[in-house]
Amino acid sequence: MNEILQYTVQGLAAGSFYALAALGLAIIFGVLGVVNFAHGACYMLGAIAAAVLQDLLGLDFFLALLVVPALLFVFGVAMERLLVRWLLGLDPLYNFLLTFGLSLLLVDLVKRQYGVSGLPYVRPGILEGQLVLGELRLPAYQVFVFAFSLLVCAVVWLVMTRTRIGMVVRAATERSDLARALGVNVGRWVTPVFGFGISLAGLAGVLAAPFRAITADMGSSFIIILFAVVVIGGLGSIVGAVVAGFLVGLVEAFGQAYAPAFAQIVIFVLMAVVVLVRPAGLFGREEMA
Numbered sequence: 001m002n003e004i005l006q007y008t009v010q011g012l013a014a015g016s017f018y019a020l021a022a023l024g025l026a027i028i029f030g031v032l033g034v035v036n037f038a039h040g041a042c043y044m045l046g047a048i049a050a051a052v053l054q055d056l057l058g059l060d061f062f063l064a065l066l067v068v069p070a071l072l073f074v075f076g077v078a079m080e081r082l083l084v085r086w087l088l089g090l091d092p093l094y095n096f097l098l099t100f101g102l103s104l105l106l107v108d109l110v111k112r113q114y115g116v117s118g119l120p121y122v123r124p125g126i127l128e129g130q131l132v133l134g135e136l137r138l139p140a141y142q143v144f145v146f147a148f149s150l151l152v153c154a155v156v157w158l159v160m161t162r163t164r165i166g167m168v169v170r171a172a173t174e175r176s177d178l179a180r181a182l183g184v185n186v187g188r189w190v191t192p193v194f195g196f197g198i199s200l201a202g203l204a205g206v207l208a209a210p211f212r213a214i215t216a217d218m219g220s221s222f223i224i225i226l227f228a229v230v231v232i233g234g235l236g237s238i239v240g241a242v243v244a245g246f247l248v249g250l251v252e253a254f255g256q257a258y259a260p261a262f263a264q265i266v267i268f269v270l271m272a273v274v275v276l277v278r279p280a281g282l283f284g285r286e287e288m289a
Contacts, residue, residue, distance in 0.1 A: 002136060007253050013142035013211070015249020016149035017043070017204040021222070022229045022241035023153060024200030030236035031169070031193045033092055034084060038099040040223025041106040042198050046072055046205020047214045048110055051119040061124045061210070065148075068206045069199040076198025080191050088190075103219070110216040123210035145207050152203070153242045160238060169193060225252075225264075228271045234284025244282060 025039050049068045053059035059067065083102070087094045127141040160166040169189055171179040212218060229248050233240025248267055255263030274282060 005136060005138070007257050008250065009138050009142050009146065011250035011253030012146040012246055013139075013249070014252055015246035016145045017208050017222070017245075018226060018229045018248050019153060019242045019245025020149050020204040020207070021201045021226055022233065022245045023156065023238060024197035025226060025230055026233070026236055026238055026241035027169075027200075028194055028197035029230070030238075032080075032084070032088060032095075032190055034088070034095045034099070034194075035092065036099050036197070037096055037223065038079075038103040038106065039198075039201050039226060040219030041103040042072060042076070042201040042219070043205040043208070043222055044110065044216065044219035045075070045106065046202030047121075047209040047212070047218060048114070048119065048205075048216075049202070050206045050209040051121045051214050052114075054121060055119075061127075061206075064206050064209075065203065069203045072202030073195040073199040075202075076195035077191055079198065080194040084194065085190070103223070107216045107220070114216070116215065116217075118213040118215050121209040121214055127210075141210060145211065149204075149207065152200075157238070157242075225267060228267050230281075232271050232274045232281055234281025237281065237283040240281055240283030 021039060021043055025036060028034055028036050028039075046068050049071060050059070050061070050064045053064060053067065054061075079102070083098060084095055087098060123141060127144050129140055130137040131140050131143055158166075160169065168179070168184055171184060208218075225248065229244045230241055232248065233242075233244030248270070251266055251270060252263055255266045259266070278284070
């Protein structure tokens with residue numbers, strides 16, 4: 001029982017990275033219709049920025065959770081204003097290729113600056129060790145990652161469902177065509193929403209910094225699984241992105257524990273099954289015939 005709980009916590013911690021990043025990817029796709037292939041690179045930049053700022057300025061981990069997403073928000077705004085917006089009226093494939101090329105460029109720049117070996121990151125002392133709950137011993141950092149990411153997702157959900165701004169953004173995310181028909185100026189939300197989506201990827205990167213190897217290539221495998229997450233949850237679905245993120249994290253953790261050779265394959269088998277049963281994803285909106 002204790003072993004299963006350990007794997008569950010590990011899976012929920014890994015799923016936290018997927019849930020946060022997929023949430024940002026879903027919002028960006030919903031409002032702009034852009035499949036942002038550079039999302040994995042932005043996740044990598046979040047981890048790199050946290051490590052570099054800790055090394056140069058001694059930036060505390062908890063401050064990094066605020067500072068790095070803010071920096072990635074600025075980067076996302078610049079990315080949308082300078083690059084993405086000029087291709088929005090064209091076939092979505094153009095922005096996919098643009099963000100794919102940008103991803104390769106960012107990875108190469110990081111490799112040139114910091115090499116291919118991993119950067120060190122010192123985990124905060126307060127999150128070292130284990131939480132003891134009776135006979136249960138749970139990794140403190142993994143519990144924190146899950147609780148923090150769940151809190152962030154809950155706050156985003158509350159903002160989206162309980163505030164006027166959130167409802168407008170949610171409408172633009174999930175039914176942008178209907179929102180435009182009702183007179184909502186979707187265009188004014190494009191830049192801040194894109195920046196916010198990128199900042200969520202950066203936040204996932206900061207959380208991953210003490211947990212994963214910080215390398216230029218860490219976003220390459222991440223983005224592949226992230227696309228599986230958004231397909232399982234449903235492209236453009238906010239709830240689907242979060243639920244599928246945690247689900248994939250659990251599948252990955254138990255796969256690595258009991259069938260490591262097939263751990264990654266199981267994720268894509270799950271994706272294939274979901275697509276066969278429900279092509280729009282678990283929480284995606286089925287198009288009317």
